[in-house]
Amino acid sequence: MHTRLCDTFGIEFPIFAFSHCRDVVAAVSKAGGFGVLGALAFTPEQLEIELAWIDAHVDGKPYGVDVVMPAKYEGSEQGGVTKEALEGMITERHRDFVKQLLARFEVPALPEGEKIESLLGWSDAGGRGHVEVALHHPIKLLVNALGPPPKDVIDQAHARGVKVAALVGTVAQALKQVAAGVDIIVAQGTEAGGHTGEIGTMVLVPDVVDAVHPVPVLAAGGIGCGRQIAASLALGADGVWTGSIWLAVKESDSEPVLVEKMLRASSTDTVRSRSLSGKPARQLKTPWTEAWDGKESPGTLPMPLQFMLTAEAQTRIHRYAHTEGSRAGELLGTPVGQIVGRMKTVRSSRDVIYSMVEEYVDVVERLADPSTK
Numbered sequence: 001m002h003t004r005l006c007d008t009f010g011i012e013f014p015i016f017a018f019s020h021c022r023d024v025v026a027a028v029s030k031a032g033g034f035g036v037l038g039a040l041a042f043t044p045e046q047l048e049i050e051l052a053w054i055d056a057h058v059d060g061k062p063y064g065v066d067v068v069m070p071a072k073y074e075g076s077e078q079g080g081v082t083k084e085a086l087e088g089m090i091t092e093r094h095r096d097f098v099k100q101l102l103a104r105f106e107v108p109a110l111p112e113g114e115k116i117e118s119l120l121g122w123s124d125a126g127g128r129g130h131v132e133v134a135l136h137h138p139i140k141l142l143v144n145a146l147g148p149p150p151k152d153v154i155d156q157a158h159a160r161g162v163k164v165a166a167l168v169g170t171v172a173q174a175l176k177q178v179a180a181g182v183d184i185i186v187a188q189g190t191e192a193g194g195h196t197g198e199i200g201t202m203v204l205v206p207d208v209v210d211a212v213h214p215v216p217v218l219a220a221g222g223i224g225c226g227r228q229i230a231a232s233l234a235l236g237a238d239g240v241w242t243g244s245i246w247l248a249v250k251e252s253d254s255e256p257v258l259v260e261k262m263l264r265a266s267s268t269d270t271v272r273s274r275s276l277s278g279k280p281a282r283q284l285k286t287p288w289t290e291a292w293d294g295k296e297s298p299g300t301l302p303m304p305l306q307f308m309l310t311a312e313a314q315t316r317i318h319r320y321a322h323t324e325g326s327r328a329g330e331l332l333g334t335p336v337g338q339i340v341g342r343m344k345t346v347r348s349s350r351d352v353i354y355s356m357v358e359e360y361v362d363v364v365e366r367l368a369d370p371s372t373k
């Protein structure tokens with residue numbers, strides 16, 4: 001499984017793992033892969049704490065940080081607008097829809113006076129706060145989603161010897177990223193959890209590999225076992241980028257009710273929905289996604305308005321998912337990809353990496369000698 005990215009980063013296996021959970025990031029890097037912490041859910045101050053923890057627990061192994069700096073979002077073309085102006089773009093009909101949905105599922109209100117930060121990382125400014133913090137830690141990779149990172153951010157990363165990667169869902173997006181100076185392209189197929197396009201991994205990866213050659217490409221979307229890694233390398237990728245599979249590992253902080261839902265789900269139980277962020281993101285099908293797709297729905301709002309509209313609701317759903325007398329747990333979902341159908345037991349991160357490697361070795365041997373089938 002040795003590829004040039006193993007040499008670039010000094011890693012044993014070119015298996016990259018995206019997770020919001022620092023324990024998973026450290027565990028994957030220590031097992032020979034490459035953990036990448038998703039910064040979106042953190043304030044810059046919280047991110048500082050998470051990265052200091054990783055530095056203390058990763059045994060000097062390389063890791064990275066993923067930020068979200070969308071190239072385009074509501075108001076971005078006017079040079080960014082104030083939070084108040086953005087709030088004013090959300091209609092009463094939308095606010096009522098959310099209120100009624102929560103009431104129907106008996107989701108308690110937050111304690112009086114508690115405020116939810118509803119803009120977080122979904123903007124250029126939010127992403128920059130994360131970059132600033134991340135570059136003061138010994139990270140080896142900075143990753144951006146939803147468009148090319150600004151040139152000055154790429155330059156700052158390069159000046160510190162940090163490689164830059166970016167997620168894409170089409171060849172055109174990949175070419176833009178390469179033109180912007182990105183070092184590694186993550187070609188993410190529609191199977192993936194989270195924001196995702198319409199083209200399947202099987203079709204996207206070889207197209208992107210050919211278009212950006214010799215820039216290295218990581219295959220993403222629907223990768224959770226050694227056979228899928230072997231297929232990715234056969235398609236021309238230099239490694240794999242995984243996300244969903246880490247949601248149900250021992251080190252993950254996913255809520256128990258969510259882990260149970262994922263272990264029960266099949267590959268047909270996800271949907272691409274705009275109901276979390278305003279851009280299509282694959283996630284578990286729940287009464288929440290169904291309501292937004294239903295007849296009564298006012299329709300979703302563009303990024304970042306949909307997240308602003310629903311941030312408090314999502315906090316309440318998470319917080320009260322296990323509260324007796326509330327049906328919040330039914331509404332609880334998560335971005336997750338079609339690979340969820342293969343997530344059947346809770347394993348340690350190390351176990352996941354080692355079983356991927358073992359299966360990869362088996363399949364490569366089998367391909368070399370079909371008589372061993």
Ligand SMILES: Cc1cc2nc3c(=O)[nH]c(=O)nc-3n(C[C@H](O)[C@H](O)[C@H](O)COP(=O)(O)O)c2cc1C
Binds near residue numbers: 018038167242334337
């Ligand atoms: C819960 C979850 C949250 C995600 N959030 C982000 C994110 O904030 N930034 C990002 O670049 N990718 C995000 N992704 C996408 C992953 O980086 C990755 O591309 C994707 O999970 C790969 O496909 P897979 O889910 O089939 O493994 C997320 C994925 C999941 C499952």
